[in-house]
Amino acid sequence: MDTLSSPVLQEQPHIRSSEDRYSRIRLIRELDFGGIRSSRICVVGAGALGNEVIKNLALYAPSLMTVVDSDRVDYTNLGRCFLFDRSDAETHRSKAEAASSRARLLNPDCSVECFPMDATTLDHTFFSRFSVVIGCVDSIRTRLHLNSNCYYAGIPYIDGGIDGLNGRIQVVLPPRTACYECTLNGSHMDSVDSEYSCGGREASFPSRRIPSEPAVAGIVGSIQSLEAVKIVSHLRKEGTLLLYDGRTCILSELEVQFSPICPNHT
């Protein structure tokens, strides 16, 4: 019988005593389940991507999952962030706190801590505590900060981004692979500069609102969480840059070269 069409998702009448909520995951021999359970994972950004990553990883119950986000829930988040509800929006609850509490409800085995603060105020000493750091943020400036601090600390960094029907995932494994900053061109850096005023302080004008499609966010966030699981299972040996096109449902892999002007490799 085709396993995809078999009633495997139906409740089984005879559950063996050795089976628990993780028994189906343990059947995947390539994964190091013990390594996953003992890992410490940091998720920066609890928006559309972060919701997906936090949900997937909470089901594994790593040793520690840390959620960092300085933003608060509003009604526009409810269209793409399933971990938040109406009361979170009404009270403008911290995204990090709301997502962390829902993750604990999803799996009480999961130890979750939240940092409702700007990730750019955290340096490499903070990120060096983790097995892997996952970036789920819109801001290029924040992604550059995560990338450079993780690279300096030697911690794997998984960057994710969405823009409408397009998605992007990059796995950075320092010092072996090129990094996120290696992939940026002049226009990217111009957009970073636009986040600052002429005096170098943060500008007060709003940044561009990124179009967000729930299924694309789900796909990109799921790949990010899978890559994290592969890293702590020692299955991911090389870095990668994946581009997802939601129009064709094609995932393309690109080779990333070290940039001779990237400051992270000097």
Ligand SMILES: [Zn+2]
């Ligand atoms: Zn680089």
